[in-house]
Amino acid sequence: MTSTDTFWMAPLHGITDHLFRTLYTQHIAPLDYAIAPFISITSGIKEKSERFHDFFLENNKLLPIEPQIMANKAEQLLLASSILKELGYSCFNWNMGCPSNQVTKHGRGAGILKDVPKINAILDEFFSKSNADLSVKIRLGFNDTKDLKSITETLNKYPLKHVCIHPRLATQMYDGTVMLNAFDTAARELKHTIVYSGDITNADFLMQLKVRYPQIHNWMIGRGLLSKLNVMHEINPQNPKINIQKFMVFYENFKNAQLERFKDEKIAIGRLKELWSYFVQNEILKEIPIQQILRCQSLKEMDKIISATTK
Numbered sequence: 001m002t003s004t005d006t007f008w009m010a011p012l013h014g015i016t017d018h019l020f021r022t023l024y025t026q027h028i029a030p031l032d033y034a035i036a037p038f039i040s041i042t043s044g045i046k047e048k049s050e051r052f053h054d055f056f057l058e059n060n061k062l063l064p065i066e067p068q069i070m071a072n073k074a075e076q077l078l079l080a081s082s083i084l085k086e087l088g089y090s091c092f093n094w095n096m097g098c099p100s101n102q103v104t105k106h107g108r109g110a111g112i113l114k115d116v117p118k119i120n121a122i123l124d125e126f127f128s129k130s131n132a133d134l135s136v137k138i139r140l141g142f143n144d145t146k147d148l149k150s151i152t153e154t155l156n157k158y159p160l161k162h163v164c165i166h167p168r169l170a171t172q173m174y175d176g177t178v179m180l181n182a183f184d185t186a187a188r189e190l191k192h193t194i195v196y197s198g199d200i201t202n203a204d205f206l207m208q209l210k211v212r213y214p215q216i217h218n219w220m221i222g223r224g225l226l227s228k229l230n231v232m233h234e235i236n237p238q239n240p241k242i243n244i245q246k247f248m249v250f251y252e253n254f255k256n257a258q259l260e261r262f263k264d265e266k267i268a269i270g271r272l273k274e275l276w277s278y279f280v281q282n283e284i285l286k287e288i289p290i291q292q293i294l295r296c297q298s299l300k301e302m303d304k305i306i307s308a309t310t311k
């Protein structure tokens, strides 16, 4: 890796909250930045409200973040910008990539990729009224890539801080492979700094990307940080190698932090189950019986299964 490469923790809604970001950085591997999972903006939202807890600077001391906002109107981005300024942020990210039907049916997330003139109008109004730094996170399109060229042309008209791209269509959700042939167009056409996001789980794939896109130096990793706990070690051997003991220190801290935050065992269990579906993809954790974990009703039960397999 060159010293100019930066590694970003991808936003994974429901997973990479500030507790995860902090403890991962502390116990598993350092990263350079993170985009915090989105918060939806609706009018009338209160400044500094608990809703923005994940973005509070005091919760993000170890790993600097760019907050992410879900919005489909310029006025929502402007409102977000003033709230985030109060919280100490001069830059934030607009989510234009979430593929969930609940989100896209309202023209939010990747839903907005179907309406390029609307993207243009929102950016136009935002930049005419605000001097905040804005970045965006996009996919290659909704159903197909026919609008990709006009999306890149539109984004090129505005002074975006950077453009994060997950090279899938919204209809692919998270399945199948990343569409590098179509991503070539975006990588070639975009004038902005690009942050690549998709399927980085090992150093070999990263090297292939670096050869194919020598102009890209920002690499975002999401699921790979969980399903390949040593991905950052593989990328840079100076990062610690994670064994089961080190993992368990991270896990125990994370579990206790979730319990303390939510004060509700059911919420903590739900979150931990989601994490385990990724963790068991690691060689060091493959003996964990995931079906039993997913059936657990209490943390005590879960702990018992985990400690029986990790000893």
Ligand SMILES: Cc1cc2nc3c(=O)[nH]c(=O)nc-3n(C[C@H](O)[C@H](O)[C@H](O)COP(=O)(O)O)c2cc1C
Binding pocket: 010, 011, 012, 013, 014, 015, 036, 037, 038, 068, 095, 097, 098, 137, 166, 174, 197, 198, 199, 200, 220, 221, 222, 223, 224
């Ligand atoms: C469970 C889950 C939640 C996600 N939440 C967000 C989100 O809040 N904002 C966003 O821009 N992308 C979100 N993504 C997309 C990721 O940030 C990333 O772009 C995508 O997973 C591809 O990268 P990866 O293969 O390294 O995970 C999410 C993905 C997953 C699997």
